[in-house]
Amino acid sequence: MCQFSLEPFPAPAALAEEIMSVSAQEVEESLARGGNEARDLLRLLSPAAAPYLETMAQRAHALTQQRFGRVMKLYAPLYISNECTNSCVYCGFNRKQKSARRTLSLEEVWQQAGYLAQQGFRNILLVSGESRQHVPVEYLAACIRRLKPLFPEISIEVYPLETEEYRLLHQAGLFGLTVYQETYIPADYARFHPAGRKRCYAYRLDTPERGAQAGLRQVGLGVLIGLADFRVDAFYLGMHMRYLEKKYWRTVFGLSFPRLRQAGLAFQPPRPVNDRELVQMVVALRFFLPDAPFALSTREPEALRTNLLPLGFTLMSAGSRTTPGGYGLAKPGLAQFHVEDERPVPMIAAELIQHGFEVVWKDWDADFDHCVSPRARGGG
Ligand code: SF4
Known part of the structure; x- marks a missing residue:
């Protein structure tokens, strides 16, 4: 049974007010304490913490190195379909978009995967x-x-599934799951998801937990930054992560930080988040979740990605295409969003090495599965 709820925490409006009223002294107290308690996260997300951003960034960098070393794992998305029954108002795959739809055949998926494997990807x-x-x-x-046989780590970012379905996919070799709540603020969620199965806020909220119950090794969460009040969303996201980490210790829970971009729609981010605010969100969550993998998306432009690298990130996508068939098929479909960092994979890998990172393509093998995940076989 899934149990995470926002009820123990202040409601969004009250939380926003609390965050806005934080003082500099409270920020300093939280920094001195290490930023690992719920009240610290609230304070370090506040405007009052903005003047301390350089200090916070340096400490987040040190903390990440201490927990993970100087490694950066690379992964690539493989878009298998752009069919969608939902109506998220911000998305290029929105069912109201009349552009060409496409689902790759198994053979096409194999071709796309072969291209990525040749680039070096194992994840x-x-x-x-x-x-x-x-x-x-x-x-x-x-x-x-x-x-x-090509990829020890295969994860999915598709529609939310039932626990039994995740278990079935895990038995087929699924490593992990990514699902974004988009926003934790129920009123905003309802506004931006007017139709389709995604309208159900609670079912989506429970999805990471269903994946963990099925024994998935890794589950990624996130909010769509720019959709709602990022400070409020980041606080609830931190609480959700802490809850999951405590309850499902065999699963690794990670975070992504997708920032809303225009996708050929008239939609503009209602609550745009600037670069400094994005950094503040990342480093505040790093203090609160020191052991969580943080993923850096190709949605961000090259120069910003380079600056963000040392601030808490441990994996990043590279060479991404967001169209089904985008890795060289003759007629790729509609793109979900525009990729800002279009550099080829070897260039990104070389830059990481230049900045002192060890580039990691693989840090897991299916042979380890039986050692750690009895839930995958229906136990635990
Ligand atoms: S965000 Fe996901 S669910 Fe919503 S329209 Fe886009 S692809 Fe569909």
């Missing part, structure tokens, strides 16, 4: 819009089984 994320009809669980299982 991929299969991404689709949310359409059970076009991307059934059996199709996902077939993709995973086919790609398993």
